[in-house]
Amino acid sequence: MIPRSALARVTEALDKIERDRSLNAWSYVDRTGALASAQASDERHAHGQALGALDGALVALKANIAVKDWPWDAGIDRLRSRMASEDAPLVTHLRAAGAILLGLTQMDEAALGASGLSIDGPIGLPHRVDYSPGGSSGGAAVAVAAGHCEVAVGTDTIGSVRIPAALSGLCALKPRRQALSLSGIEPLHPDYDTAGPIASSVTEVLRLYTVLKGTEVNGDVLKRGPTPASTLVYLTGNTLTRLPLATRQAYTQVVDQLRQRVTDQSNAVSQVVDARTLCNGAELEALIDALPLARRALFTLCETRLADHWRERDSTRLLECARLGEAQGFSPSLQAMLAYGAGLTLNRRQEFEDVLASFRTHWDALSMTVRRQSDGPVIWLLPTTPVGEFRHQDGVPKELADWTCLASITGWPALSMPADSLCAPTDSSACGQTPSLSLQWVSADLDDERLCRTALEVSRDLLASCDPNTLGSTDV
Numbered sequence: 236m237i238p239r240s241a242l243a244r245v246t247e248a249l250d251k252i253e254r255d256r257s258l259n260a261w262s263y264v265d266r267t268g269a270l271a272s273a274q275a276s277d278e279r280h281a282h283g284q285a286l287g288a289l290d291g292a293l294v295a296l297k298a299n300i301a302v303k304d305w306p307w308d309a310g311i312d313r314l315r316s317r318m319a320s321e322d323a324p325l326v327t328h329l330r331a332a333g334a335i336l337l338g339l340t341q342m343d344e345a346a347l348g349a350s351g352l353s354i355d356g357p358i359g360l361p362h363r364v365d366y367s368p369g370g371s372s373g374g375a376a377v378a379v380a381a382g383h384c385e386v387a388v389g390t391d392t393i394g395s396v397r398i399p400a401a402l403s404g405l406c407a408l409k410p411r412r413q414a415l416s417l418s419g420i421e422p423l424h425p426d427y428d429t430a431g432p433i434a435s436s437v438t439e440v441l442r443l444y445t446v447l448k449g450t451e452v453n454g455d456v457l458k459r460g461p462t463p464a465s466t467l468v469y470l471t472g473n474t475l476t477r478l479p480l481a482t483r484q485a486y487t488q489v490v491d492q493l494r495q496r497v498t499d500q501s502n503a504v505s506q507v508v509d510a511r512t513l514c515n516g517a518e519l520e521a522l523i524d525a526l527p528l529a530r531r532a533l534f535t536l537c538e539t540r541l542a543d544h545w546r547e548r549d550s551t552r553l554l555e556c557a558r559l560g561e562a563q564g565f566s567p568s569l570q571a572m573l574a575y576g577a578g579l580t581l582n583r584r585q586e587f588e589d590v591l592a593s594f595r596t597h598w599d600a601l602s603m604t605v606r607r608q609s610d611g612p613v614i615w616l617l618p619t620t621p622v623g624e625f626r627h628q629d630g631v632p633k634e635l636a637d638w639t640c641l642a643s644i645t646g647w648p649a650l651s652m653p654a655d656s657l658c659a660p661t662d663s664s665a666c667g668q669t670p671s672l673s674l675q676w677v678s679a680d681l682d683d684e685r686l687c688r689t690a691l692e693v694s695r696d697l698l699a700s701c702d703p704n705t706l707g708s709t710d711v
Contacts, residue, residue, distance in 0.1 A: 241273035241280075241291035241335060248293055248337060252383050258359045260377040262298045263306050264338035269293075272335040279333065288442045290333030293384035297375050298339040299346055300388060300430070301419035302326050309421035310342040310371070312354045313564025323419025325388060325430055325447050332446045337384050340374030344569050346390055346423045347371070347537055349398055350631045354566070357627045360403065366624045369398040369635065375433050376403040386434040386443045392423045393533055394620075394639025396431035397651040401619040401673030404653050406440045407433045409639075410683045412646035415447055424540040427533065427643050437652055437694060441687040464505040465681070465689055466609040467493060469616045471509050472516075474523045477637070478621050485672040486618055489654045493616075496697060503692040505610045513605040522598055527633075530640040532590040538576030539584055545573060595644055602679055612680035614689065617641070619651045619673035641677065648683045650676040656694045 249266055276291040285291070296302060299309035301319035303326075308314040322330070329336065341353035351358045351367030358373040360366045361381040368376050372389025376399030379387050389396040391409040400407030408431050415430045422428060432443035469490045475483045494507045510519055545553055556562040558574040565573070606613050619639060622632045642649035654672040676690050 241276040241293075242270065244291075244293060245269050245273040245335060245337070248383050251381065252337075255361070255381055255383070257364055258361060258377055258381060259353060259356055260340055260358060260374045260381060260383065261295075262308070262310075262339045262341050262353070262355065262374070265305065265336065269335055269337050276333055276335060286331065286333035287446070288332075289329070289386075289446050292334050292386060293337055294329060294334045294443075295337055295340045295375055295378040295384045295387035296326070297372050297387070297389045298342050299390060299421040300325065300339075302336060302339070305339060307421070308354075309346065310344045310354055311564065311569075312344075312566070313562075315354075315564075319419070321419070324416040324449070326419070328446050328449045329388075334446070337378075340372070340378050340387065340389075342374055342389075343371035343395075344566055345541060346392060346395060346421070347534075347541060347569065347572060348631070349394065349635050351399075351627065359627075360624065363624065365626055365628070367402070367627050367631075369402045369620075369631075371395040372431075372433065373399045376400050376405055376407075379403070379405055379433055379435060386432060386439050388443070388447065389431055389433055390420060390423075391429055391431045391639075391643070392427045392537060393530065393643050394636040396433055397619050397639050397649060397673075397675065398635060400433050400651050401653075402624055405433055405435055406437050406650070406652045406656075407431055408440050408444055408651075408683060408687060409642055409649045410444065411648045414648075414683055422540075422544060424533075424537045426540075427537070437650065437656070437687055437691045440650070441684065441691065444683060444687065463611045464503060465612045465614050465678075467497070467504055467507045467614050467616055468510045468513065468605060468609075469493075469507065470519075470523070471511065473520050474510070477523065477526075477634070478618060482618060482621050482623075482672065485654065486674075489657055489672065489674065490616065493657060497693060501693045501696040503689045503696070508609070510605065510615075513608045514601050515604075518597070518601055522594070522601065525594055526637045526640060529591060529594045529644055530637050532587040533640055533644060534636075535576070535579070535587050536584070536591070538572045539579050539587075540576070542573045542576035546577065591644055598641070598645060599679075606680065612678060612685075614681065614686070615675075615677040617675045617677055619675045638675065642675065645679065647677055647679050648681070648686050650686055650690055652676070652690060652694075657697055 279285050301307050301323045303322045307317050307319040341358050349370040351370050351373040372395045375387035375389040380403040396407040432440045434440045497504050554577040557570040562570050621634050654674050678686050
């Protein structure tokens with residue numbers, strides 16, 4: 236599956252990383268360990284003893300994931316000297332699968348943000364270094380997009396693997412809540428945190444995910460039994476008014492293509508339906524309008540949980556220093572967030588919890604109505620982000636995580652992938668008009684793997700030239 240020797244690819248990757256230092260994608264690179272792992276992988280392949288599909292694959296890890304004897308700073312200057320004493324379970328699974336761990340990638344401080352700003356400065360997109368990849372797993376996405384590695388592991392609480400993947404033209408999966416171990420990952424809000432794979436294709440995302448889960452080391456995960464035909468549900472009309480015009484037009488264009496082609500060309504889908512025909516349109520519009528409020532409530536609860544974490548870790552003295560702007564090793568913005576979170580009363584915290592609980596209850600009820608009127612499992616097709624690339628100097632668009640927060644709040648799996656993965660080759664003009672649009676496939680009915688396989692089958696059927704058994708950047 237890996238065409239060239241691992242040693243050659245690691246050597247090339249290390250050279251690329253050095254040349255691309257201006258991207259600021261990496262916080263730590265283990266040259267010695269990566270070269271040794273590459274030699275071991277080559278020897279296994281030479282003797283026909285490969286450990287699985289990821290044996291010899293180059294992997295990047297977000298800096299909040301513990302790797303034994305590596306730095307474990309979680310993007311926080313105060314933790315720069317901390318070293319991990321043992322591997323996170325996810326890392327153990329990667330090693331068992333023969334993956335080559337290149338190093339740690341830069342991230343937004345404490346994983347609380349989407350600016351693409353690390354403690355060592357801004358992270359840049361490979362083709363536009365002054366533009367942000369978003370966050371908080373920005374360095375992980377850039378490492379893949381720049382060709383430094385095949386796949387990366389990030390974390391996602393409100394959208395932190397999906398947003399950087401979308402802005403980098405990549406695929407990413409936020410798994411169903413608690414599907415992957417959080418042990419050995421610096422917490423933000425454990426009730427919403429999850430690890431997630433980032434890759435250039437759905438195939439690679441699926442392969443990496445099964446390894447991270449610890450359920451698939453050997454064997455081809457792409458040749459499992461058939462998944463039930465799903466109903467793709469999309470948004471129209473007033474539910475899209477919050478999207479900028481360009482995003483709205485791109486989304487509508489891709490949906491139109493799916494409606495025209497997918498049910499004729501893919502056994503994975505039974506129908507492509509306007510959500511308003513399956514539920515109360517006014518209720519749906521109200522819930523879409525409530526997304527910014529829900530996103531803000533979730534962000535606030537992350538601030539409070541992070542403040543609680545540091546209170547338990549370093550006592551109330553640290554939070555008092557943060558309130559005064561005098562906490563060493565924290566940026567002014569993180570100090571402000573910690574102070575705000577620590578200052579919220581229990582009643583005020585409960586109000587934000589109630590906002591999320593109410594949203595979740597109403598969305599679950601509406602989704603159940605849609606499910607009862609559908610032929611099979613329901614997949615919601617949503618934009619990943621309402622906006623495209625943004626310059627660091629312009630700041631983070633406030634609506635950046637409005638559409639990713641939905642799957643975070645519900646706990647459902649969400650697969651983010653470039654919309655042009657769904658454009659047939661004959662539709663080159665259409666594909667050319669939607670290069671920056673990323674779609675989320677979100678489902679309460681399918682588990683993580685079935686969701687990925689459904690998207691993969693649809694993409695494969697529409698892009699007949701793709702080979703699903705090839706681990707490569709041109710795969711779907």
